[in-house]
Structures are given as C-alpha cells and as structure tokens.
Amino acid sequence: MTGWATSRRGISGCVVAGGVCAALFAAVTTPILAQEPVDVELVLAVDVSLSMSPDELRIQRDGYVAALTHEDVIRAIEDGLYGKIAITYFEWAGDSSQHVIVPWTTIASAEDAERVASRLTAQPPGSARRTSISGAINFARDIFAESAYKGARRVLDISGDGPNNQGSRVDVARDELVSKGITINGLPLMTNGGAASSFSIDDLDNYYAQCVIGGPGAFMIPVNDWTQFPEAIRRKLVIELAGRNPSDFLVMTAASEGKYDCLIGEKMWDDRFWMWNDP
Numbered sequence: 024m025t026g027w028a029t030s031r032r033g034i035s036g037c038v039v040a041g042g043v044c045a046a047l048f049a050a051v052t053t054p055i056l057a058q059e060p061v062d063v064e065l066v067l068a069v070d071v072s073l074s075m076s077p078d079e080l081r082i083q084r085d086g087y088v089a090a091l092t093h094e095d096v097i098r099a100i101e102d103g104l105y106g107k108i109a110i111t112y113f114e115w116a117g118d119s120s121q122h123v124i125v126p127w128t129t130i131a132s133a134e135d136a137e138r139v140a141s142r143l144t145a146q147p148p149g150s151a152r153r154t155s156i157s158g159a160i161n162f163a164r165d166i167f168a169e170s171a172y173k174g175a176r177r178v179l180d181i182s183g184d185g186p187n188n189q190g191s192r193v194d195v196a197r198d199e200l201v202s203k204g205i206t207i208n209g210l211p212l213m214t215n216g217g218a219a220s221s222f223s224i225d226d227l228d229n230y231y232a233q234c235v236i237g238g239p240g241a242f243m244i245p246v247n248d249w250t251q252f253p254e255a256i257r258r259k260l261v262i263e264l265a266g267r268n269p270s271d272f273l274v275m276t277a278a279s280e281g282k283y284d285c286l287i288g289e290k291m292w293d294d295r296f297w298m299w300n301d302p
Contacts, residue, residue: 057173058170058171058172058173059109059129059171059172059173060105060172060173060174060175061105061107061108061109061129061172061173061174061175062100062103062104062105062106062107062108062174062175062176062264062266063103063108063109063174063175063176063177063178063263063264063266064108064109064167064170064172064173064174064176064177064178065108065109065110065111065174065178065180065263065264066110066111066112066113066163066166066167066178066179066180067087067110067111067112067113067180068113068114068115068159068160068162068163068179068180068181068182069083069087069112069113069114069115069182070083070114070115070116070154070159070181070182070183070184070185070212071083071114071115071116071122071148071149071150071151072116072117072150072151072152072153072154072183072184072185073116073150073151073152074154074184074185074223075150075184075212077147077150079214079249080147080148080150081147081148082249082252083148083182083252084143084144084147084148085253086252086253086256087112087143087256088140088143088144089253089256089257090253090256090257090260091130091136091139091140091143091260092133092136092137092140093257094133095257095261096136096257096260096261096264097132097133097136099260099261099264099265100130100131100136100264101131101132102265103264103265103266104175105175106131107129107130107131108129108130108131108174108264109127109128109129109130109170109172109174110125110127110128110129110130110139111123111125111126111127111128111166112124112125112139112143113125113159113162113163113166114148114149115155115158115159115162116150116151116152116153116154116155117151117152117153117154117155117158117189117190118153118155118157118158118189118190119158120151120152120153120155120158121158121159121162122149123166124142124143125139125142125143127166127169127170127171127172129172153188153189154183154185154186154187154188154189154288155187155188155189155190156181156183156186156187156193156196156235157187157190157191157192157193157195157196157197158189158190158191159181159183160179160181160193160196160197160200160207161190161191161196163179163181163200164196164199164200164203164205167179167203167205176206176266177203177204177205177206178205178206178207178208178263179200179205179206179207179208180208180209180210180259180260180263181207181208181209181210181235182209182210182211182212183209183210183211183212184211184212184213184214184223184227185223185224185227185288186224186227186230186234186287186288186291187234187285187288187289188288188289188291188292189289189292192285192286193234193235193285194233194234194285197234197235197236197237198237200237200238201237201238204238204239205238206237206238206239206240206241207235207236207237207238207241208236208241208242208243208259208263209231209235209236209242209243209244210243210244210245210246210255210256210259211227211228211230211231211243211245211246212227212246212252213225213227213228213245213246213247214246214247214248214249224287224288224291227245228243228245229283230283230285230287231243231245232276232277232283233282233283233285234283234285236277237277238277241276241277242262242276242277243276244258244259
C-alpha cells in the first residue's frame, strides 16, 4: 500500500485522500486519442450577407453542391495519399453571424460527397446584416482547433462579395491564422448585385490579394458574373485538394506587399452611417 501511495503522490503531487487524487491520476493516465489522418482539412466559409439576393444565395449553394459532387473533385480526393479529406461548411455575415451547415465530416467517395450535398440542400440559406471577413476567419480558427483530424494541409476557403466592415482588422485576423500553418484562399464575388451593392468595391480582387488570402500557396479566383460561379468553385477545389501549384492556372496569388488600405470597408461604412448609432 505504501509503495502505491508513493507512486500516486509522485504522479499527481498530492496525498491519497478521498476521490481527488484518484481523479487527477485518471486524468494523467488517460491516453490521448490520435487524430485521424486526412489529405486536407478544408473549411468552406460562404458569405450570406444582405448584399446578396435570395437568388444569388441559391446559386452559391447549388454551386458548392455541384462542385463537391463533380467527378473531377472526387478524383482529386481519391488520388490523395490517404484518399480522403475532412470538410466543414459554414455561412457567415456580421462579426457574430456564423452558422455551421455541415460540421466536420470526411469525404472519401462519391457517396460521401452526395451525403454532404444532401445536407447543403436540406434547407435554404438564410442571410444577416454586415460583412465581417475577420469574424469568419476567427470562427474558422476555432473550427480548426476543434478538429479531430490531422490534415497534411489545412485550408480555409472563403468567398464574399465585399470588404470587411465589422469586427477586427481582416489583415490581423488573416496573419494570426496563417501563423498557425493554415492557408487562406479566396473567391471574391465581383458581381455587384443584391440589396447593398453600395458597399462593394470595384477592385475586390486586389483587396482579397492584399488583405484576405495568405499562407503557403495561397490563391484566389475572382468571379465577375454568377454564370462563372460553378466552374470557379470546381476549379478552386481541384487545385486545393490535389495540392497543385496555383501558378499553373489562371488565378491570382497573394500579393507580396500589403499596400492596400485594408480598412476600406470600415471607412465606407462609417462615411455612410456617421450620423447613426450602429446597433
């Protein structure tokens, strides 16, 4: 008995008394479960702010469904070292408006992709006020931290139709996530439609290049018309999942120098609503 008590005192730093040391001992000796290896941990973050119409929101959802189930995307998944990826899909708007539609799940076959697609089509997308790319990036940071997978690569794929106008600085949020070894790729939607297009900027692609995307091999594919959206999503996913060099494709990579005013969205919002209190 003495030897057992000494051993437990050495592990937990306390004398055996009641259930306290027993709980500490159990915590110390409980094995840590290994994370499931996958080729890519992919987080899809999709803008559903009020700047997009219901038809545009539907086009987005349909585009992701078509891309995830496309044979080129399935082939890119199956050709990976592990032949599977882990994926999460959430929709975002303002700084505190994020809604997970598909929690972490694996795709290793066309059947798996169809199951994910069925979740995306179960209910129509909603929408919310404001545009907080930084809020979406910070939310994705927490999603990656909670992942039960270990991806050879970790990628945040973020789409949006306007600059950040709420929450923390987008370039600061980007740099923090990139410092964790996570790549941020972008899909700037330069369609200038919806109910709040007055907050759009003509060079959203440059904004994304300077302020949003980052990390190893970061790239983006601008969308200038909604008819381009399905193909852009499919091409983007193939590059991300296959680990291809984005310079081999007609895409824009991250800018080497940050000369863009990454607070342009916040300034536009303040200039228009300087007389109103933000709720």
